[in-house]
């Protein structure tokens with residue numbers, strides 16, 4: 111998927127996204143944020159903030175900057191920010207692979223269900239590392255493919271089909287640890303057979 115295809119697919123999803131995904135994603139984002147050690151006064155970046163289902167889950171004592179490439183998703187996030195009066199939240203249209211923030215602008219960064227959507231996940235993670243302070247947490251939630259076996263073959267087989275729906279199914283955690291040199295501190299799931307993993311990494315730059 112290139113950036114335009116991402117924009118087209120997620121613009122189409124924007125009005126029904128919460129209906130289908132919020133129930134699954136919100137509790138997992140809450141778990142990830144609870145382990146992310148966000149302190150009073152911290153600045154947190156969320157890349158691919160989408161319709162903003164996470165926004166009410168951050169402590170109000172921190173500043174949250176949410177970016178996304180799909181304007182229609184951001185419009186939904188703006189509606190939530192206004193409805194919940196979240197003055198600590200700032201939303202910007204921006205490409206997660208080309209962040210316009212200076213180095214070390216944030217204490218922590220978050221990407222929930224985005225790594226398998228962006229055209230170049232290595233570039234996005236590199237950007238998250240650059241703008242996050244050393245030893246800050248990088249929280250990544252996603253479905254990751256198995257490392258071997260029949261399931262991996264199926265995930266690779268179905269990935270082109272999944273791309274039509276707006277995500278890939280063939281991204282593994284090896285991409286984060288090996289290609290992105292991310293220091294993974296903790297990886298866990300809400301339940302043992304949950305399809306989504308929650309990763310807490312330390313920014314080891």
Ligand SMILES: C[S@@+](CC[C@H](N)C(=O)[O-])C[C@H]1O[C@@H](n2cnc3c(N)ncnc32)[C@H](O)[C@@H]1O
Pocket residue numbers: 116117120131135157158159160161162163164177178179180183204205206207221222223224227228229
């Ligand atoms: C599956 S949604 C996840 C949204 C939100 N994080 C959530 O948990 O509901 C993926 C989001 O990533 C955004 N996205 C895809 N590529 C992006 C990029 N290069 N930079 C910023 N956002 C991107 C899409 O527009 C979409 O809103």
